[in-house]
Amino acid sequence: MSSIEEGNGRRPTMRDIARLAGVSVATVSRVINNRAGVAPETRDAVLEQLRAHHFTTNRGARGLSLGRTGFVGFTMPFIRADYFASILAGAVEAAYERDMRVALCATHSEHDREVSLLEQLMDGATDGAIILLPEETSDELDRLRARRYPFVVADPRLSLPPGIPAVSAAHRAGAKAATDHLLELGHRRIAHVSGPRGWVATEERIEGFNAALAAAGVLPSPELVLEGDFESPSGYAAGRALLDLRAPPTAVFASNDNMAFGALQAARERGLSVPDDLSVVGFDDADLATIVSPALTTVRQPLAELGRTSVSLLMRLIEGRRFEGLRVELAGRLVVRESTGPPRLR
Amino acid sequence: MSSIEEGNGRRPTMRDIARLAGVSVATVSRVINNRAGVAPETRDAVLEQLRAHHFTTNRGARGLSLGRTGFVGFTMPFIRADYFASILAGAVEAAYERDMRVALCATHSEHDREVSLLEQLMDGATDGAIILLPEETSDELDRLRARRYPFVVADPRLSLPPGIPAVSAAHRAGAKAATDHLLELGHRRIAHVSGPRGWVATEERIEGFNAALAAAGVLPSPELVLEGDFESPSGYAAGRALLDLRAPPTAVFASNDNMAFGALQAARERGLSVPDDLSVVGFDDADLATIVSPALTTVRQPLAELGRTSVSLLMRLIEGRRFEGLRVELAGRLVVRESTGPPRLR
């Protein structure tokens, strides 16, 4: 076939193509970028060479010229199948549609590592970044913003200073919907297994939980609110503790699915039937929620959408105007499955 | 504080630093890259400016100069399933240790898209790529290799032409271990729910399954081998079909955990007890395997290790010598949990 790149392994450059087509690099560039002002025959000649030699434009070089890299950074504490992967998937999808790539970094929840990753992302390697569940303090985020590096916080862990763009889920509304559902079924002793205290997600979900109880005229009992860490074992432990109470709850609202699974397991161990003896509601709607038995009633978080929205917000930041205090909150919705039902009559 | 980048948002360049420190760019470069031949005072002066202005070197420009981008591409069909997430996590980790970034692409199992992604990765945007479960035909992969773009196939879907570096799991050995386990427990009517026929993983696991049976002197019965698609519903369907047989199996070895979960569900529906009435073994050791009840006996695949190994192989390709026909196979191991036991006496 041709000889430029088949044999010697060197990718053809625009200059190669220009020489072969007997034109200048400027013309080749015009053809590649579909700019007007090139005679049809010239265009065809160039296109032919481009195709014959499998030319693709060197992103790095283009980035240098344009001051854009075509990369979006994405830092996350962990890469896992559940929550994180869903958000990531949405972000990758949205980036692809905009002809951007996603540069991935896992921080392992180490603060120093995340900070240094951000430094590295800013190395002109990316045009901006999405920081999922940031480990940074508000101060650090503020400083980052002062440096004019475009970034968006996805699902902030702690509450953020104003002026930092963030995308999060509607924790309060979701928690309220979950609790309302249990109340409507007739439950009155409803427990809550929360996430780590202090996190935005935790506090707002507790608020939603309490708001629902208050609206229904149910007095909250502190003994029914236990703190977990969003991992399954903590849900299991909380479940056991709750079932050991003199007056155990008839329903549990867990702040995420993982902990709900743990609670389910605790109930199963006691030989309790779900939902007859205990109703369980989760939060997230992880893949597992439908696979587990009984299938979990849960608040569906629009995780992929969260990723997508983060990218679209970020692109707006990158492309131009700055926004002050831009916040997006995405609504979830309750998905009722098999793990909730009316309390057993006593 | 300083004035270069705080106010106007432009990142300082080496030229800025050089001017501020009263030296040339060459000297700044020498300092940055820790090269010898710079007087201590000069070095200090430069370092001071570097720090004062938060200089970080522009990766894109450095990439252009050096012909290296510091990016490794990673294409995968999906991000969600935990199989993928685990491998990705390993790869990101390994890349980080080598000061590389991972550029992520999800193909959604669309062949055209994957091919075009590879084109894009080769845009000088990455130094090489890892292709997980490639959609490409062997021909296409061969052509890719002819272009001298370094890449490694992780967990090949179809069997690969020689000369293409690949990292895969020890399917045969894993399947044999799983089947041996069931045989040792005393099972003789053992069913297998396979993956899609033609896939390397499927065929090799079937081979391992058959090898174990043969070694134990058990005649294989074709009616006990059903084809699934690695998704949970297909395992459920297969489970129902198997239990409908005149002489149902006492044990099922599913080619992955998802299908094993489906089989578990089918057994539960029939009111059968696992493992007393039916033993079930999976393959993968997904997160869910320990959460589900009874906890699933399964073959643990070293998924994160698969990602790590892929990166390390890729780096060797990128850094230099070519290897012909480099193949790595990673061993898994059987994890015995609660879903397997001796067959009920008849």
Add this chain to the structure above:
DNA sequence: GCCAATACGGTAATCGGTTACAGGACCCTG
């Protein structure tokens, strides 16, 4: 006091694109 060796540090080309600007060819009009 002179010369060579050595240590530093600067100049400029380069990587592969983009693009402002200049300039040539051609056609049309008066």
Add this chain to the structure above:
DNA sequence: CAGGGTCCTGTAACCGATTACCGTATTGGC
């Protein structure tokens, strides 16, 4: 046929780093 447009195309200066090569001090030896 001169002058003015229009249309196409080329030249060359960037983008921000790396680095081969060359020039200049400084120093030490004799």
